[in-house]
Amino acid sequence: MERIEGSGASQLVQLIRAIGYNSDITLELATVTAPPPELKIKVDHMNVELEKDDLIVAQSLTKYTRKANVKSEGKTEVSSTSITQASVLVVSSGSGEITKFTSFGMSSANLTVQEAELEFTDELKKDDRVIVAGIHQGQTYLILDRAVMY
CATH class of the missing domain: 2.40.50.140 (Nucleic acid-binding proteins)
Known part of the structure; x- marks a missing residue:
């Protein structure tokens, strides 16, 4: 590097120009x-x-794919109207009653998903x-x- 001349401010500007330019x-x-x-x-x-x-x-x-944890409190809406007959949920109580669900919906639910895989x-x-x-x-x-x- 050659000798920088001038006032202190001028020398500083010249030095910045010499070193800072990439x-x-x-x-x-x-x-x-x-x-x-x-x-x-x-x-x-x-x-x-x-x-x-x-x-x-x-x-x-x-x-690409990334792993993530997803959490939402009180503002999550989860719904499904496309559950097929093969995946019907059957709940029976102790009194012998059987309830079948072919679709469900929830509003203002809390949702936590651990190790979800997101594909971008x-x-x-x-x-x-x-x-x-x-x-x-x-x-x-x-x-x-x-x-x-x-």
Whole structure:
């Protein structure tokens, strides 16, 4: 690094410019031209499409499964009107009465589900606009998120 001259403030500004500038990472906008699994994108200023081997995709933009615990108190509505005859619930009491349920509904119920499995299916689609970061002098691109414009 060459010698920085000028006043103290000027030296500080020059130092920040010299150290703070990072040309190794560029942020760009791109368009998905082919959806996964054969993902391709076209970065706005480039004439070529980038293929899946050149891309790293944030998990939130893929189809994936996560485990979660779900809890709701007092505001949960659970209902079912499509229980089939094969899955009819039969409850018998000690007095010999038999009650059959073919559907049920509950309002304002408490609900707790332990170890639920959530499947996220909103993966990238053709023509989605995405925000990408170019790394390794533009040899690899990270797809960070969808770009939404209002």
